[in-house]
Amino acid sequence: MADITISERQAGDVTILDLSGKVTIGEGSVALRTTIRRLLGEGKNKILLNLAGVGYIDSSGIGELVSSFTAVKKEGGTLKLLKLTQKIQDLLAITKLLTVFDVYDDEGEALASYN
């Protein structure tokens, strides 16, 4: 079974990625990286990562979120996070990355923030 499933939706010019499963060292991190690179290649650089279904993340997964953030920013876009689980929120707090990412609980509010 795959560690992670990534479903893609479009809301205007924002691409929403619904992640479920594990974003960990190996397959989970690679799948996220591949998807972000493909979107950037297609010129889609407004990306919202919905992490509600992510039951587990490790330091590699957190590192992949950071890499995604910087890759999107480099292409002139914006990557934001939606619906953090308590666990992910705790890890982002420990790493002080809550100061880096734009984080939303409400999808409508997150989408509006891109305008």
Added chain:
Amino acid sequence: MSEIREIKLPSRIESVDQAAIEADEFAKSRGFGDDFVSAIDLAIRESVANAVKHGNKFDESKYVEVTFADSSDGFEVMVRDHGSGFAVDDIPDPTNPENLLKASGRGILFMNSFMDEVSWSNHDDGGMVVKMVKRR
């Protein structure tokens, strides 16, 4: 009564999951609660990942040896690699502003955050040993 379990894992990414599964099973069988097990799980994943990647450098002729022990104090884990070692103090603080956007370097921070004691030493027969304790 305390109990010890030792496992020997090949230097590949799949060993991270395997170590965590064994640790979860061991800890639950010894009556540790979900939050406790979750903290141990993360610390073991990070330490075994470090041993596989940075210690043994994915060399499958080298093993990662993991020991779990349950005692009256709590849960103790030792992870040994067969690498050339490193100085913990040389690892940059990932929470410093200049390091925030680095893609790696947060594993030790997680280990320190979720365990009560974390220490490194050189093994007499080579390699590094990280010892972590989570108190009851």
